[in-house]
Amino acid sequence: MNPFLDSYKYFVVGLCYQLKVNTILEIGLGHDAAAVDYILNNYKEENFHIYCIEPFLNKLALQNLSKYDNRKYTIFNGFSQDKRIYKELLKIDLVLIDGDHHYESVFNDIKICKETNILENNSIIIIHDTDSEQIERAILDAERILEFKYLIFPKCNIGIGRF
Numbered sequence: 479m480n481p482f483l484d485s486y487k488y489f490v491v492g493l494c495y496q497l498k499v500n501t502i503l504e505i506g507l508g509h510d511a512a513a514v515d516y517i518l519n520n521y522k523e524e525n526f527h528i529y530c531i532e533p534f535l536n537k538l539a540l541q542n543l544s545k546y547d548n549r550k551y552t553i554f555n556g557f558s559q560d561k562r563i564y565k566e567l568l569k570i571d572l573v574l575i576d577g578d579h580h581y582e583s584v585f586n587d588i589k590i591c592k593e594t595n596i597l598e599n600n601s602i603i604i605i606h607d608t609d610s611e612q613i614e615r616a617i618l619d620a621e622r623i624l625e626f627k628y629l630i631f632p633k634c635n636i637g638i639g640r641f
């Protein structure tokens with residue numbers, strides 16, 4: 479296992495403990511739900527709930543999450559651009575953007591977080607794979623156009639932002 483590629487889930491769990499996160503939205507559950515599996519296994523906050531959006535739901539992902547109390551997580555089988563999903567969300571402390579990695583999708587994922595009012599004042603957005611040129615460009619445009627405040631960590635593939 480490459481610890482650099484895999485460090486996203488460790489970073490998220492550390493942050494959950496630091497910030498006492500109650501709710502996460504992950505955009506892009508993945509074929510095996512690796513990050514959500516790790517978070518549910520390692521972040522033991524009583525009232526914690528994680529929401530996930532995934533258009534291409536895989537049996538393996540469902541199987542990996544089936545060992546957890548199903549009141550701890552909700553999976554929306556759809557695309558992150560579908561605004562109806564966000565109406566069902568309570569205030570989210572931490573959004574993880576790790577879905578479609580193209581410029582338009584990442585920009586729209588940041589935009590939809592702002593427009594749908596799911597964020598609290600202190601909510602944070604984590605973006606994965608920021609070493610991609612398209613993702614970097616989407617973030618720069620979100621800073622310029624959406625007033626997204628973003629922290630760039632050089633030589634790192636994870637970034638943190640907020641509105």
Ligand SMILES: C[S@@+](CC[C@H](N)C(=O)[O-])C[C@H]1O[C@@H](n2cnc3c(N)ncnc32)[C@H](O)[C@@H]1O
Pocket residue numbers: 486504505506507508509510511512513514531532533534556557558559576577578583
């Ligand atoms: C890199 S994987 C996610 C990995 C996962 N976050 C993890 O660390 O375990 C990206 C996922 O985003 C999904 N995806 C693609 N387009 C999407 C969209 N528009 N909305 C939500 N998810 C999307 C893909 O099907 C894929 O499963």
